[in-house]
Amino acid sequence: MSKFKKVWLSVLIATFLFSLTAVAAWTKKPFEGVTIRAALIGGGNYEKLYEEFIPKWEKLTGAKVVIVAKMSHFELDKKFKLDFAAGAADYDIMTNHTSFAPQYDKFGVLLDLKPYFSKKDLSDFLPSVLKICYIGGRLIQIPRHIDISNIYYRADLFNDPAKKKAFKEKYGYDLAPPETWDQAYDIAEFLNNPPALYGTQFTGKEEAFSGRFYEMLLSNGGRLFDSHWKPVFNSPIGVKTLNYFKKLYQSGLVPPGVVNYVWDDVAKNFAQGKIAFHLDWGGWYPWYDDPKSSKVAKTFGYSLMPKGDAGVRVHWSGAHSFSVLKSSKHKAAAVSLIKFITSEAAGKFEAELGFGAVRKSVWDYVLKTTRDKRKLNFYKTYKYALENDEIVTPPLIPEWPSISNILYPQLQAAILGEKPVKKALDDAARKVEELMAKDGYYR
Amino acid sequence: MLKSKEKLLIFSLLSPSLLIILFIVAFPLGFSLYVSFTSYSLLTPGSMVFTGLDNYISLIHDSVFWGSLKNTVIFLTIAINVEFFLGLGISLLLSRELKGGRVLRTISMIPMMFAPVLVGFQFKWFFNDQVGMVNNLLYTLHLVKKPVLWLINGDLAMFSILVAEIWRGTSFMIIILTAGLMSLPKDPFEAAEVDGASGFQKFRYITFPLLSPFIFIAMAIRSLDIATAFDIVRIMTGGGPAHRTELIWTYVYRLGIVDTKFGLGCAMSYVTVVISIAFAYYLFKQLLKVRG
Incomplete structure (x- = not known):
């Protein structure tokens, strides 16, 4: 072989x-061999996202996801706090x-995600939602979906001509989903026919009750705290707000068991x-609309929640x-997984499962593609509330669960x-003030 | 008499196990006792500052703590006693030579196999005022016109929780007492038969004294184990409404885990431990008395 041929x-x-080598490098998946450990909320429709999207991400990246905990947030909360305190959190994501995050952040364990998400990455999220994902200027969480409450009502009752006529004669205005809390009381009183049918109901236990009190207090123009973190929910507005709940209860317009109800209890009652x-919450819509789980499927309506004395929802x-x-x-792999899901x-x-979307593009999509008129009304109402009403979180401070624990037994x-x-x-306010003082809010 | 070399050998052979036990049992106990004298909050790792008896003093001034203590004593007394009488009655039936006795004994163990959380959910549904089985049954039989507030009214809520706990706990009594009854010697009964003793006399003067060690052991174990009722209470009422069914265990959880006041939670746990030890000590003293 000549020298030229050899060369x-x-x-x-x-x-x-x-x-x-180049082809091999090009086809090598970015996180080949990496295992991501995840502690995730489980149950109901929450898990469908993992079943659908995690295998896809694993295929794309070559990584493997191990779900080390899949439980309700109540159980997860207990696990997280103990794991963080003991330095035993062995998971990546x-x-x-948003309500629990301030507590977890106090342990200093959450990664600031700002460097990993470009402005473009974040631009599609609703600004109001993205805002509550920050703590102290750090982006410590990426929103998955947002829950707000609106009215679910028995449209068969509200559209009954005889009831409409009788209501107008008695109250002087049309029977329709209530615009104000006062109207809500009138309608509950009018339709109340216990024990077969109660006018309305509320969650009367734990944070579920504190939260209901909180939103009505705000819509009536009240506040939980003043600007110095002194509790002011025992103001005349607070008294009026709590009196409203008391009047509903004492007049028998709600099931007498409400003080022991949380989410699944009220849902079961309405579905029955x-x-x-x-x-x-909006997340219950698919369950209410499924004839297998609900007697009111295909017949209930959905409308905006009532306004308070301050004229706001x-x-x-x-x-x-x-x-x-x-x-x-x-x-890098953990962030990639979060971006994907x-x-x-x-x-x-998830929006098609009934969860409240946090991306503008998703809202555009569901409003454009939904054909079912009732479902379309649900989406429109939800979006209207997100864009026009006041969307508030509980105070984003680590003390909120303790405050709620002080407050709700007193409300009960x-x-x-x-x-x-x-x-x-007054008793609740005194105890909350003691708590805040102990935690250094008045120094 | 063991020689000192033999003693040393025994001690050196046992020392790994002793060290492990010390590390697993004594250290956490000692550490949590120390934490009970600090202001430690789970959310603030730097807060483990020694505060002396502050936590114990704040418990003395806490009306919810006293309420939960009272509820716990009532709960414990009723549950243990009812479980005992039910367990004894059923054991007396099951210990006889019955057709299908083995199957019945196996069936009687089923409630014990349920996790307390499941029992809580099951009985919460039974006693639900609107869709619960109990109220629906009462409506159907025209015994009530208004829903009975099983989980709301203070006394009824405690009763409902007790029903759930007794349903779960009686199995344990049945197992221990049936085993005890089946192991009793036959001679005293035969002698009593010859002497013409009645059924009640045989039970009062032979069965009961011979069974006493089993009774005290079963009661001591149940009184220590009954803290697992925490899950039942948490699911059925959450200690409410307005702390009406708050037990010492649900309150410890509320303070220590939910409110993250770990120091205070540990202090309250130690109060519980002292009460449990006192109760167990009393039972064992009675047991020793019976055994002469």
Whole structure:
């Protein structure tokens, strides 16, 4: 073989080997061999996202996801706090929630995601939602969906001509989903026919009750705290607000068991057709509309929540989200996974399950593609509330769960008639003030 | 008499196990006792500052703590006693030579196999005022016109929780007492038969004294184990409404985990431990008395 041929052959082989390496490098998946451990909210429709999107992400990236915990947020909350305190959080990503996040952030374990998300990445999220994902200027969570409450009502009752006529004669205005809390009372009183049918209901236990009180207090023009973090919910507006709940309870317009109800209890009652109207999260819509789980499927209506004395609708709200832990050894992969499961495609998938979208593009999509008139009304109402009403979170401070724990037993004591309303609120305010003082808010 | 070399060998062979036990049992106990004298909050790791008896003093001034203590004593007394009498009655039936006795004994163990959380959900549904089985049954039989507030009214709520706990706990009594009854010697009964003793006399003067060690052991174990009722209470009422069914365990959870006041939660846990030890000590003293 001539010298030229030898050189030529060497170059050829070298080029072939280089191309092979380049192709191999090009086809190698970005997180091949990486394992991401995740602690996620489980149950109901929450898990469908993981079933649909995590295998796709694994296929794209070559990484593997191990879900180390899949439980309700109540259980997760307990786990997270103990894990963080003990330094035993061995997962890369976790389910978070805007109401719980300040507590977790106090442990200093959550990664600031700002450097990992460009302005373009974030531009599609609703600004009001994105705002509550920051703590101290750090983006510690990426929103998954947002929950707000509106009215679910028995349209068969509201559209009954005989009832419409009788209502107009008695109250002087048309029977329709209530615009104000006063109207809500009238309608509850009019439709109340216990024990077969109650006018309305509310969640009367735990944070579910504190939150309901909070949003009505705000819509009436009240506040939980003044600018110095002194509790002011025992103001005359607070008394009026709690009296409203007490009057509903004492007049028998709500099931007497409400003080023991949380979300699944009110949902079961409404699905059984035992409640004329009530406030509930948007996420329940598919369940209410499924004839397998609900007697009111295909017949109930959905409308905006009532306004308070201040002339505004206030929605106590919170966004489910995902966070990455600072301790993660695979931060890039963890962030990539979060981006994937909060992407536009994931948002569309979850919006179709009934969850409140947090991306503008997802809202555009569902409004354009939904054909079912009732469902379209649901989406339109939801979006209207997100864009036009006051969307509030509980105070984003780590003390909120403790405040709620002080508040709701006192609210219960008042509506059960164990204590006068003013005394119950004063007692709660005194205890909250002690808590805030202990935690250094008045130094 | 063991020689000192043998003693040393025994001690060196046991020392790994002793060290492990010390680390697993004694250290957490000692540490949590220390935490009970600090202001430690889960959310503020730097807050483990020694505050002396502050936590214990604040418990003394806490009306909810006293309420929960009272509820716990009532709950414990009723649950243990009812479980005992039910367990004894059923054991006396099951310990006889019955056709299908083995199957019945197996069935009687089923409630014990349920996790307390599941029992809580099951009985919460039974006693739900609107869609619950109990109220629906009462309506159907025309026994009530208005829903009975099983989980709202203070006494009824405590009753409902007790029903759930007794349903779950009686199985344990049945197992221990049936085993005890089946292991009793036959001679004293035969002698009593010859002497013409009545059924009640045989029970009062032979069965009961011979069974006493089993009774005290079963009651001691149940009184310590009954704290697992926490899950039942948390699911059925959450300690409410307005703290009406708050037990010491639900309040410890509320303070320590939900409110993240770990120091205060530990202090309250130690109060619970002292009460449990006192109760167990009393039972064991009675047991020793019975055994002569």
